Amino acid sequence: MKALLFVLGLMALVVLGLAWFTRRTAARIVQYLPAKGRFVDVPGGRMHVRESGDAHAPAVLLVHGLGGQMSHFDYGLAERLSGSFRVVVVDRPGSGHSLRDDVTSADVSTQAQALAVLIDKLALGRPTVVGHSLGGAIALALAVEHPHAVGALALVAPLTHAPETAPQVFRALTIETRWVRTLFAWTLATPGAIAGSKKVLAAVFAPEQAPADFAVKGGGLHSLRPSQFLAASNDLQAIPLRMPLVQGRYAELALPVSVLYGRQDAILGWKENGQALVDKVPGARLELVEGGHMLPVTQPLVVADFVERAARAAAPQQRAG
Numbered sequence: 001m002k003a004l005l006f007v008l009g010l011m012a013l014v015v016l017g018l019a020w021f022t023r024r025t026a027a028r029i030v031q032y033l034p035a036k037g038r039f040v041d042v043p044g045g046r047m048h049v050r051e052s053g054d055a056h057a058p059a060v061l062l063v064h065g066l067g068g069q070m071s072h073f074d075y076g077l078a079e080r081l082s083g084s085f086r087v088v089v090v091d092r093p094g095s096g097h098s099l100r101d102d103v104t105s106a107d108v109s110t111q112a113q114a115l116a117v118l119i120d121k122l123a124l125g126r127p128t129v130v131g132h133s134l135g136g137a138i139a140l141a142l143a144v145e146h147p148h149a150v151g152a153l154a155l156v157a158p159l160t161h162a163p164e165t166a167p168q169v170f171r172a173l174t175i176e177t178r179w180v181r182t183l184f185a186w187t188l189a190t191p192g193a194i195a196g197s198k199k200v201l202a203a204v205f206a207p208e209q210a211p212a213d214f215a216v217k218g219g220g221l222h223s224l225r226p227s228q229f230l231a232a233s234n235d236l237q238a239i240p241l242r243m244p245l246v247q248g249r250y251a252e253l254a255l256p257v258s259v260l261y262g263r264q265d266a267i268l269g270w271k272e273n274g275q276a277l278v279d280k281v282p283g284a285r286l287e288l289v290e291g292g293h294m295l296p297v298t299q300p301l302v303v304a305d306f307v308e309r310a311a312r313a314a315a316p317q318q319r320a321g
Contacts, residue, residue, distance in 0.1 A: 018187040025190055026225040033221055035097040036070070037089075040121055042114040044104030048097040049118070050089045053082035058151075059124040060085040060311060063115070065133025065157075066170070067232040069096030071219030072132065075211070076300035081307060088122060090115075092135065094231030096222055106234035107241040108134075112141035116149045126151035128311040132296055133268065134159050134235060140277075141246045143253055152256040154310035156303055157265055157293050160250075160277040162243040166236060167267050169203040173233040181233055185226035193224050206266040208291055208298040218297060250280040257284040258310035260303065262291035 037050030050070060060081055064072050070089040081087045093114055094100035104110060115138065119127060129150050131139030136158020143150040166174055172189065175181040193200070201210040201220070214220045222228050259278060261270035270288060278284040289295070289302060296303050 015183075015187055018191065022186050022190040022226055026227070029221045029225055030097075033071075033216070033219060039097075040118055042093070042117045042121075044110065044114065045093050045098065045100040047093060047114065047118055048091040049122070051087065051122075052078060052089075053085050053087045055086055057084065057086045058311060058314075059122075059127035060087050060154075060307065061115070061119065061124065061127045061129045062087065062089045063129065063131045063135035063139055064090075064092060064095070065135045065159075066235055067095075067173075067223055067228065068133075068135075069219045069222050069228075071096075071217065071222075072294075072296055073300075074217055074219075075297050077296050077304050077307075080301060080304035084308065085128075085311065086124070088124065088127070090118070092138070092235075094234065095228065096219065100231065100234075105241065106231070106238040107243075108138045108141040108239065108246060109145060109242040111138045112145055115142050116146040119149045126314075128152040128154055128307065128314060130154045130156065130307050131158055132156045133293065134239075136160065137239070137243060137246070140250070140253075141242065143255060143257075144246050144249045147253075147255070150255060152310055152314035153253075153258065154307045155257070155259045155277075156295055156306070157261055157268055157270075158259065158273060158277070159239075159243075159268055160273040161247050162239055163268075167203075169200055169267070170232075170236060173229070173236045175233065176237070181230065185229045185233075189226060189229045190224050193229075204267060205294045205298065206292050207264045208294065210294070211297065214297070247280075250277065251282070253281050253284075256310065256313040257281050258306065258313065259284065259286045260295065260306045261286065261288055262293060262295055263288050264291060265293045267293040 039046045062073050069091045091098035129139045136155040259274045261274040274286045278286045
């Protein structure tokens with residue numbers, strides 16, 4: 001009995017130690033990588049938003065992918081676009097410095113609704129919406145369910161069809177039981193992410209390499225925060241809730257849709273997501289380049305040129321709203 005109590009006490013100390021380490025690490029990251037913009041209240045939370053460029057120019061809205069945040073667009077994409085457009089970059093609900101209420105769903109339709117409210121509050125008219133990875137799925141939900149809020153879609157390595165299984169690199173996010181997921185986020189997720197960061201980045205960026213400064217400039221350190229882990233887990237597990245319904249309506253899209261994919265994308269295949277989408281959307285076009293999944297980081301000028309052409313394909317009345 002004494003031995004059992006000793007073991008239980010030791011386990012409790014380990015858990016408390018890991019929780020203390022996680023909390024301290026998260027606090028230091030927020031201090032080191034503070035919010036860069038302002039906050040806008042949306043249904044179910046508040047969204048961290050940063051703007052640049054000409055406030056009177058056509059708007060471009062940049063939406064990041066799973067586990068990411070707005071700094072993924074800081075490798076030249078947002079800066080390049082700001083020369084010709086009003087550029088709005090967001091942390092999606094629950095990601096980065098944005099907040100999402102515990103009772104608010106993470107499904108693509110709910111996140112699209114938040115973006116529709118944001119577009120209205122910022123008076124963006126009908127912006128060109130740039131969605132990367134999961135951000136592409138949310139951009140598609142926005143265009144399908146709120147067509148008045150979008151002038152054109154420029155999708156970069158987008159998720160367009162609900163996957164049967166998550167990529168191996170994201171398997172930790174699939175813990176279904178809420179209390180187990182929360183316990184994991186506050187104990188093992190942070191030290192595990194630190195230990196496996198090189199392997200994870202190699203998998204996500206393959207066959208290209210992550211920039212040496214990605215942890216800071218690209219906001220990679222945010223992935224060590226338990227709130228970021230939980231938000232990404234909720235995002236991933238909510239995909240089946242609405243994604244099949246959205247993808248069943250792709251033929252309804254009546255706006256310019258452009259898709260950019262890396263041929264060697266190791267996270268989402270271009271045939272299963274890029275070609276499969278353009279086959280269903282009248283007039284949609286697919287462009288392929290040599291590269292992987294993280295094109296906004298690894299090839300920002302290529303992506304900027306793609307977005308500029310996609311935005312200019314929108315009719316003038318769409319861009320102006």
